[in-house]
Amino acid sequence: MTLFERDFKTLLEEVRAINTDTSHSTPLKWDITWQPVMSALEGWVSGIVVVSGQSNHGKSSITMNLLRQIVTSNEDRFYVLDFTLDDTARKRVCKYIALSRMLRINDVLLEASVSDQDVVNQISLGYKELEGWNDRYRMFDQHELSMFGSSQRIACTVEAVKRVVFDFANYMKRKGDARTIFVCIDGINDLVTEERFPSEIQQEEAIVRHLLSLATDLACPVLVTSRSRKVTNWKNPSMDDIFSGTALKYAAEVVTFTYNDSKLRSSIIQSPMRIAHPVPTYYAHLDNIVPVLVWHFKKNKVSNFNERLYLKFVDWSNYVEPLPADQSSVFEGHFQEMN
Numbered sequence: 001m002t003l004f005e006r007d008f009k010t011l012l013e014e015v016r017a018i019n020t021d022t023s024h025s026t027p028l029k030w031d032i033t034w035q036p037v038m039s040a041l042e043g044w045v046s047g048i049v050v051v052s053g054q055s056n057h058g059k060s061s062i063t064m065n066l067l068r069q070i071v072t073s074n075e076d077r078f079y080v081l082d083f084t085l086d087d088t089a090r091k092r093v094c095k096y097i098a099l100s101r102m103l104r105i106n107d108v109l110l111e112a113s114v115s116d117q118d119v120v121n122q123i124s125l126g127y128k129e130l131e132g133w134n135d136r137y138r139m140f141d142q143h144e145l146s147m148f149g150s151s152q153r154i155a156c157t158v159e160a161v162k163r164v165v166f167d168f169a170n171y172m173k174r175k176g177d178a179r180t181i182f183v184c185i186d187g188i189n190d191l192v193t194e195e196r197f198p199s200e201i202q203q204e205e206a207i208v209r210h211l212l213s214l215a216t217d218l219a220c221p222v223l224v225t226s227r228s229r230k231v232t233n234w235k236n237p238s239m240d241d242i243f244s245g246t247a248l249k250y251a252a253e254v255v256t257f258t259y260n261d262s263k264l265r266s267s268i269i270q271s272p273m274r275i276a277h278p279v280p281t282y283y284a285h286l287d288n289i290v291p292v293l294v295w296h297f298k299k300n301k302v303s304n305f306n307e308r309l310y311l312k313f314v315d316w317s318n319y320v321e322p323l324p325a326d327q328s329s330v331f332e333g334h335f336q337e338m339n
Contacts, residue, residue, distance in 0.1 A: 023178060024219075029073040036309055036322040037066070043302035046219045047253035048211060052226045052242050057260040058293045058313055058320070059225045060086055060186050064095060065320040066223070070182055075136045078182040078221075079172060081165055082139045085156055085187030086225075089141040097126030099318040102280060118282045136179075140164060142190070158191045158210040169218055181220045185211070188224045189243060201246065208247040224248075234259045235338070239298050255299040260313065261338070262291045272334040275327070277314055290314050292323070292331055308332065 019025045025045060030038045041049070053059040071080050084092045094108040101122040107114050108123055145156045145164070161183075169181050185191070193210070197203045215222045227243035237257040239249040249255055261273040268274050273292040295309040310323045310331040323331065 023077060024180065026077075028070070030069055031073060033321050034069055036325070036328070037069075039303060040297055040300070040305040040309065041254070041302055042305075044221055044253065046221055047215050047302070048222045048224060048248075048251055049254040049256070049302075050224055050226055050242065050248060050252045051256050051258060052228045052237075053258040053260075054228055054230065054232070054263075056263055058258045058291075058311075061095075061099075061313060061315075061318050061320050062258055062293070062295065062311065063184065063186055063223060063225055064092075064318065065099060067184055068096070068100070071133050071137050074182075077179060078136070079168075079177070079179045080137045080182045080184065081168060082137065083145060083156075083161055083164075083183070083185045083187075084139060084141050085145075085185065085190040087141065087186070089139050089144070092139060092141070093130065095318045096130060097123060099314075099320070100129050101126040102314065102317050102319060104283070104286075104316050105318060116282050118280075122280075138168070156191055157194050158207045159194045161185065161191070162210055162214055165214055165218070181218055182223075183214065183220060184223045186225045188248070189227050205247040208251045212251045228257060232257070234261075234294070237296055237298060249299065252299065253301045254297065257296040257298060259294040259296070260291050261294070272338060273331060275312055275323075277312060286316065293320070294331075294335060308335070310335075 027042050051059045051063050070078055094105055097108045098105040103122055107119055111123055114120055142156050145160050191207050193203055193206045195206055229241045229243055232241040239255050242249050261271045262268040265271050274289050275292050276288050277290045279286045279288050291313045293311040293313045297306050300306050310328045312321045
């Protein structure tokens with residue numbers, strides 16, 4: 001069929017066939033505690049979603065907990081490729097185990113020095129859970145990704161990411177696996193391109209074009225984290241606050257910002273954005289007060305949600321949980337009253 005033989009009626013038939021295919025056109029599934037996120041991302045079936053924020057303000061933690069929802073609740077629909085450019089694969093595995101079993105990250109990382117058998121048992125259960133991801137999840141850190149580049153540079157290239165994703169998509173197709181690839185890039189600012197450009201802005205635009213073409217060609221979701229400018233107004237962040245992200249803010253379907261108020265104060269007790277969280281008996285020495293993250297949705301083309309979500313952040317375990325509506329209303333009041 002030539003371009004001109006493919007008439008508009010054919011396009012309509014193709015679109016409806018996709019829209020009535022439950023494997024491609026149903027909302028994402030979420031655990032009951034993640035229902036507040038469901039309405040915010042209701043129509044996200046493909047395209048780029050950005051989680052932006054300053055260092056240590058929770059953007060990677062939100063991303064990892066969201067990915068866990070994709071892996072555990074949407075395994076029949078997605079195969080997740082997780083590119084971790086901020087952490088090594090070892091550190092990211094430890095963070096997944098910690099958040100899944102409410103463990104201190106360093107207890108998982110330094111398991112050889114852990115004497116409490118209850119903690120060791122929980123670590124083993126965490127590894128067991130992650131083993132269950134084997135048929136739906138792959139991880140690539142900077143070291144592994146650099147091997148897919150066209151040169152021996154250590155830097156990670158967006159072209160290497162595309163090669164991995166497209167090669168894996170073709171591998172799945174040959175196996176008869178109809179699931180969609182779900183791409184996560186934790187640390188888009190650490191990507192470079194193999195092309196040479198006279199300015200940094202042009203290079204960033206090229207990186208975003210590559211990611212946009214990946215999302216479009218494979219009709220897949222792409223979740224990325226991005227640093228934000230240090231001068232960001234956290235009462236009302238702007239899409240311009242994405243760090244060097246002019247192209248990204250236009251290409252993305254959704255642009256969000258995360259803020260951890262306790263990071264700007266000398267102690268968490270001085271922040272109104274805090275909440276109690278029960279600690280396991282073997283962690284009785286830990287403080288049961290944890291931060292509440294503010295998650296701003298500043299651009300949203302997948303739903304009509306353009307407000308804020310509030311999330312409990314158990315920072316010692318990397319665990320994130322959206323707060324229910326009644327608690328969110330309380331923290332919206334706290335947030336509005338902050339200077």
